[in-house]
Every structure is written in structure tokens, then in C-alpha cells.
Amino acid sequence: MKRDDLIHPTVSGNKWRKLKEYIRIAQDNPKKGIISFGGAYSNHLYALAFVCYKLKIPCIGIIRGEELNASSNAYLTQIEAWGMILHFVDRSNYREKIIPNQIQKEDYWIIPEGGYSKEGIMGLKDLVNEIHASLKPDYLLSAVGTGTTILGLAQYSNLDTIGILCLNNEEEIKNHILEQELILPKLQLNKEYVFGKYASKPPELLEFCQFFQDQFQIPIEPTYTGKMMFGIFDMLKKKYFPAGSTLVCLHTGGIK
Numbered sequence: 172m173k174r175d176d177l178i179h180p181t182v183s184g185n186k187w188r189k190l191k192e193y194i195r196i197a198q199d200n201p202k203k204g205i206i207s208f209g210g211a212y213s214n215h216l217y218a219l220a221f222v223c224y225k226l227k228i229p230c231i232g233i234i235r236g237e238e239l240n241a242s243s244n245a246y247l248t249q250i251e252a253w254g255m256i257l258h259f260v261d262r263s264n265y266r267e268k269i270i271p272n273q274i275q276k277e278d279y280w281i282i283p284e285g286g287y288s289k290e291g292i293m294g295l296k297d298l299v300n301e302i303h304a305s306l307k308p309d310y311l312l313s314a315v316g317t318g319t320t321i322l323g324l325a326q327y328s329n330l331d332t333i334g335i336l337c338l339n340n341e342e343e344i345k346n347h348i349l350e351q352e353l354i355l356p357k358l359q360l361n362k363e364y365v366f367g368k369y370a371s372k373p374p375e376l377l378e379f380c381q382f383f384q385d386q387f388q389i390p391i392e393p394t395y396t397g398k399m400m401f402g403i404f405d406m407l408k409k410k411y412f413p414a415g416s417t418l419v420c421l422h423t424g425g426i427k
């Protein structure tokens with residue numbers, strides 16, 4: 172298991188990988204800040220707010236839900252305390268990613284929701300190099316949300332790469348591949364372990380996460396890494412991988 176969850180207590184897992192290219196751009200062009208989007212519990216905005224606080228980069232978070240405010244939960248309270256300016260927008264404006272009129276868009280770099288973009292994908296290059304430096308895997312595996320992480324792994328590694336979908340968005344990921352003009356013949360998307368829908372927490376999955384933690388002393392959460400590891404254990408049981416294969420599975424963090 173590649174423990175990207177250990178990168179940093181706050182900016183952990185694939186959050187850092189997806190943000191780093193933007194942070195580099197923002198640091199090279201200090202006149203502009205960063206805007207991004209997320210829900211009320213967004214791991215992505217949480218990590219972004221912290222990095223911007225530490226590096227003194229102005230940042231704005233567009234939050235889904237006009238009924239919310241910074242006191243609605245501890246995450247929003249914390250990200251505001253780190254200096255991110257929060258704008259709460261209704262669901263239809265959020266869906267269209269409309270930036271409120273009072274914001275001068277030209278003064279900001281815009282990071283799409285969840286860090287999905289060409290720049291986000293580029294951030295996975297170092298991760299692949301780190302893996303190649305110490306291991307010769309036959310397969311790379313990661314949980315899939317926006318697909319940014321798995322597309323980066325597949326693109327830079329050129330290995331058999333398996334993305335375990337954590338929501339029902341296979342079409343969206345396929346569109347992302349077309350949009351980014353990627354040719355990824357060794358990428359497979361597996362939709363067997365969604366457990367119904369995004370963020371579902373059926374008892375079987377929660378029990379698995381607890382078992383995994385007890386067995387290996389590695390905490391995993393049920394939304395992403397838990398679904399991926401459940402899937403891998405099931406595939407092993409079904410003898411999906413040829414005997415002797417080396418699998419590297421990515422712990423994408425998400426424990427905060």
C-alpha cells in the first residue's frame with residue numbers, strides 16, 4: 172500500500188498530489204489567488220484552505236448550499252478560520268459552477284471541483300516516480316471519485332491500472348479521458364464496489380474497514396479507500412490477479 176495518507180495530517184493523500192501544480196502556479200504568479208468548489212465536507216477545500224493559509228495565498232471557496240454558513244459544521248468553521256473566503260450558493264448555480272458576481276474572476280486561478288483538471292492529473296507524476304523508485308508493480312489500484320488520480324496513475328505509469336469506482340460515474344470518467352485526450356489502454360474501471368451510491372456505508376463495508384484497521388493498523392475510511400480495499404480483497408478471493416503479481420494500492424487519505 173502506498174501510504175499517501177501519511178504525506179501530511181491535513182493535506183493528505185491525493186489532495187496534495189492534485190493541488191501541487193496549482194500551488195506552484197500560484198506561487199510563480201503571486202498577484203492571483205485561488206478559487207475552488209466543494210460541498211460542506213469537502214476534503215479538497217479543507218486541504219486547499221490549509222495550504223493557502225500556510226503559503227499566504229488568497230483563496231475563495233464556493234460551497235454548495237445557500238442555506239449553510241461557516242458555523243454549519245466544524246470543517247467549514249475551520250476552513251474559514253484559515254482565511255478562505257466562503258460563498259454559499261444554491262444548488263443550480265453550484266452545478267453550473269457560476270462564480271458570484273462580486274468576485275473578480277481575473278484575480279484568481281480556478282481549480283475545478285475535486286481538483287479534476289490537466290494540472291491535477293500532472294500532480295500524479297511524482298507519485299508514479301516514487302513507486303517506480305522502490306517497486307516493480309504489475310498493477311496499480313486506486314479509488315475513483317473525479318478520476319483525476321487514476322488517470323494520472325494510468326498515464327504516467329503505463330502499467331495495468333485498476334480504478335475502483337466509489338460512485339456511479341463511469342460515463343463521466345470516460346468523458347474525462349476523451350476531454351484530456353488520453354490514450355489509456357491499460358486502464359480498467361471497476362464498478363462492482365460502489366455499494367449503491369457515493370458515501371454509502373453498509374454494515375459489510377464498515378465491518379471490513381474495521382477488520383482492515385485491526386489487521387494492518389492502517390486506518391481506512393469507507394467512502395474511498397475502504398471501497399477500494401474491499402474490492403481488492405474480493406478480487407483476490409476470486410483469483411482475479413495471476414499468482415505472484417505485485418499490486419500497489421494507493422491510500423488516498425481522507426481520514427481527518
Ligand SMILES: Cc1ncc(COP(=O)(O)O)c(C=O)c1O
Nearest residue numbers: 316317318319320395423424425
Ligand atoms: C480520500 C479520497 N480518496 C480518493 C478520492 C478520489 O480521487 P479522484 O477524485 O482523484 O478520483 C477522493 C476525492 O477526491 C478522496 O477524497
